[in-house]
Amino acid sequence: MRRSLQAFVVIIISGSCLFLNSCLEVTCIDETEAYVKANFYSYSTGKPLVPDSLTLYGIDMENVLIYDSVKITPPALIPLRDSTNHAAFVIRINGVNDTIEFIYSSYTHLVTKECGYSTYHNIDTTYFTKHAIDSISTKNKSITTDNVENISIYY
Amino acid sequence: MCLVISSITTRTLAQDTIQFPMKFRLGFEASGSAKYFYEKDRANLEGYFSADINEKFSGIFIAGRSDYSYARYRDSSFLMYDYRTKGFYFRTGIDVNLLKPARSQGKYFIGIGFRYGISHFTYEIPIITHENYWGRSQTSVSSTSAWAHFVELTPGVRAEVFKNLSMGWTVSLRKMIDPGTGSDMKPVYLPGYGNGSKSFSPGFSYFIIWSIPFKTKRIIIQPKEEEEVDETDQNQNQNQNQNQNSDMMRPGNFRQQNSGAPF
Numbered sequence: 096m097r098r099s100l101q102a103f104v105v106i107i108i109s110g111s112c113l114f115l116n117s118c119l120e121v122t123c124i125d126e127t128e129a130y131v132k133a134n135f136y137s138y139s140t141g142k143p144l145v146p147d148s149l150t151l152y153g154i155d156m157e158n159v160l161i162y163d164s165v166k167i168t169p170p171a172l173i174p175l176r177d178s179t180n181h182a183a184f185v186i187r188i189n190g191v192n193d194t195i196e197f198i199y200s201s202y203t204h205l206v207t208k209e210c211g212y213s214t215y216h217n218i219d220t221t222y223f224t225k226h227a228i229d230s231i232s233t234k235n236k237s238i239t240t241d242n243v244e245n246i247s248i249y250y
Numbered sequence: 251m252c253l254v255i256s257s258i259t260t261r262t263l264a265q266d267t268i269q270f271p272m273k274f275r276l277g278f279e280a281s282g283s284a285k286y287f288y289e290k291d292r293a294n295l296e297g298y299f300s301a302d303i304n305e306k307f308s309g310i311f312i313a314g315r316s317d318y319s320y321a322r323y324r325d326s327s328f329l330m331y332d333y334r335t336k337g338f339y340f341r342t343g344i345d346v347n348l349l350k351p352a353r354s355q356g357k358y359f360i361g362i363g364f365r366y367g368i369s370h371f372t373y374e375i376p377i378i379t380h381e382n383y384w385g386r387s388q389t390s391v392s393s394t395s396a397w398a399h400f401v402e403l404t405p406g407v408r409a410e411v412f413k414n415l416s417m418g419w420t421v422s423l424r425k426m427i428d429p430g431t432g433s434d435m436k437p438v439y440l441p442g443y444g445n446g447s448k449s450f451s452p453g454f455s456y457f458i459i460w461s462i463p464f465k466t467k468r469i470i471i472q473p474k475e476e477e478e479v480d481e482t483d484q485n486q487n488q489n490q491n492q493n494q495n496s497d498m499m500r501p502g503n504f505r506q507q508n509s510g511a512p513f
Contacts, residue, residue, distance in 0.1 A: 128382060153383065156383070159383065161383060175384075176384040177382070177384065177387040178384070178387045203378060203389060203391070203434065204434040204435075205434065205436050205447050207447045207448070208320075208447045208448075209322075211331050211378075212330070212380065213380070214387075215434070
């Protein structure tokens with residue numbers, strides 16, 4: 096009887112510690128935004144060339160700039176619109192304006208229970224003007240939270 | 251001509267046995283019910299059946315039902331998502347008692363279990379809100395059914411606290427095989443598994459168990475006899491002479507031949 100009581104106490108105490116520990120809430124530590132990740136290159140040499148000044152904003156979103164005349168640390172992060180299958184941007188490279196438009200499909204992806212859901216995209220087509228930009232090469236069509244280069248902009 | 255002559259020495263040891271009660275066990279998982287008192291959005295009922303295969307191994311079958319809803323907020327005005335799921339799950343496998351039979355006596359268990367789990371569940375996400383540069387957008391996922399598979403390692407303890415009534419807990423270390431929903435829509439909560447967004451999910455179960463002895467097994471905990479086999483392959487004539495000498499010289503053989511008594 097005494098031995099059973101000891102076993103009972105040990106099981107109750109050790110089990111209660113584990114039970115309480117299992118109720119702890121965890122915070123989100125993962126990246127939740129899926130951006131188009133763009134790197135810049137010299138069209139003449141093909142080597143990486145970060146613009147001295149980059150301005151970027153969405154068309155119809157002139158009041159909210161993504162980059163405002165800054166020298167960025169690559170890659171440039173370009174957010175796509177969730178509610179439609181296309182998004183267009185004005186990109187000003189060293190004072191010269193161009194536009195880039197992405198046509199894509201979207202789908203929902205669970206990041207983690209704590210971080211919730213993100214919207215991932217698959218780029219179908221990229222359109223752009225050629226004032227400062229020479230060409231755009233699509234390296235990876237899948238737009239996720241992974242740190243992978245999606246497009247290369249040659250200027 | 252050669253002849254094989256074997257001399258076999260037998261030592262008989264004192265036999266020590268115990269009567270080990272083989273049992274069926276019926277029980278339920280208590281922590282899920284306890285959590286429901288302060289966490290109304292999670293209901294879990296789980297039943298437990300096991301049967302001793304021998305003094306070390308027992309087969310186990312667990313069935314349960316979960317009903318779970320979870321709303322995740324970024325702040326009080328921003329609902330990130332609202333997830334609802336319900337379903338059944340089953341686990342089956344074996345428990346291995348690491349205690350020796352003389353110590354466990356069919357009452358105590360310190361050991362580890364190996365289980366395969368399957369879960370059939372339905373989930374829906376009425377609201378998923380996402381906000382980025384372009385503003386806030388909402389989407390939803392309608393009710394969808396899926397099957398998920400997982401495996402589980404369960405170290406744990408159990409003790410009989412009253413006659414045929416045991417209590418115990420297990421830590422569950424679960425590894426997802428297939429969430430059944432694809433890699434993008436992993437279940438926020440998977441009945442029987444836990445957080446389905448992770449490929450590894452730890453858990454904890456607290457069992458109250460009623461034992462039903464169905465057979466008593468006699469277990470020898472010390473070997474009955476030990477045999478020493480000494481084989482020599484010698485010439486017949488030489489053997490006769492040598493065996494006469496050597497048998498007389500060996501104390502064990504000498505005792506066996508004279509007394510025949512165990513020692």
